[in-house]
Amino acid sequence: MLRPQGMVTLSLGATDRKDAWWLSPLLFAIAFGGFSIYATWAAWQNEFYRFGPYLSPFYSPLLKPEWLPPWLSPAFLILGAPLGFRLTCYYYRKAYYRAFLLDPPGCAVGEGKPSGYRGERAFPFILQNLHRFFLALAILVWGILVKDTVEACIWDGQFGIGLGTLVMMVNVVLLGLYTFSCHSFRHLIGGKHDCWSCLTFGKQRHTLWRGVSWLNGRHMQFAWVSMIWVGLTDVYIRLCAMGLLQDSRLF
Numbered sequence: 001m002l003r004p005q006g007m008v009t010l011s012l013g014a015t016d017r018k019d020a021w022w023l024s025p026l027l028f029a030i031a032f033g034g035f036s037i038y039a040t041w042a043a044w045q046n047e048f049y050r051f052g053p054y055l056s057p058f059y060s061p062l063l064k065p066e067w068l069p070p071w072l073s074p075a076f077l078i079l080g081a082p083l084g085f086r087l088t089c090y091y092y093r094k095a096y097y098r099a100f101l102l103d104p105p106g107c108a109v110g111e112g113k114p115s116g117y118r119g120e121r122a123f124p125f126i127l128q129n130l131h132r133f134f135l136a137l138a139i140l141v142w143g144i145l146v147k148d149t150v151e152a153c154i155w156d157g158q159f160g161i162g163l164g165t166l167v168m169m170v171n172v173v174l175l176g177l178y179t180f181s182c183h184s185f186r187h188l189i190g191g192k193h194d195c196w197s198c199l200t201f202g203k204q205r206h207t208l209w210r211g212v213s214w215l216n217g218r219h220m221q222f223a224w225v226s227m228i229w230v231g232l233t234d235v236y237i238r239l240c241a242m243g244l245l246q247d248s249r250l251f
């Protein structure tokens with residue numbers, strides 16, 4: 001999109017805003033940056049990702065093809081799906097455009113660029129349109145994490161629940177809330193329709209769409225808590241596997 005004639009280019013950070021507009025991008029940069037560093041480190045470790053029936057979500061699904069060299073962690077075979085899902089997410093896009101690219105740093109805050117805004121219609125940002133495909137992968141990965149959580153209830157063939165099982169249960173619930181509150185999922189469920197009574201099972205689909213719309217209104221919160229909890233789930237299983245933490249068996 002071309003900049004309208006007569007529009008002034010503000011220098012980077014210039015604004016009339018009096019509120020702490022910089023706080024949100026700063027917090028995001030610290031939290032998302034910290035999570036990315038930890039996740040990369042954990043993926044490189046290639047050990048301590050299993051404890052009893054628990055499997056770290058960073059390593060699930062656990063793929064170990066014969067051609068995989070021993071120095072390469074299996075986490076790198078699967079991390080592209082959740083990473084691509086988060087990086088192309090509508091909320092994360094807004095947040096990291098502001099926090100890392102300063103493009104713009106905030107609403108009504110100067111970005112210090114002369115002109116030539118092209119939105120997400122040119123490379124590389126046109127790749128953000130792959131989000132709907134990453135959604136399909138994310139749903140698949142979520143289903144596998146649910147299976148992992150069910151398997152985390154089986155200890156040597158016996159049913160049992162440990163604290164780690166609960167940690168994994170919370171993880172799949174939060175990831176589910178994040179995944180199914182996705183804007184693309186809402187569109188898929190019915191956001192693209194404007195006449196419910198014209199549809200087969202229109203009433204039921206409308207009810208479902210309203211439920212997803214409720215979740216969608218809280219998408220940002222689900223993005224945050226699910227990201228933090230998936231990291232904590234890996235930390236918990238890793239510490240147990242390293243012998244630094246005792247997993248409590250509840251029954």
Ligand code: FES
Binds near residue numbers: 092181182184219
């Ligand atoms: S919009 Fe955030 S996951 Fe789809």
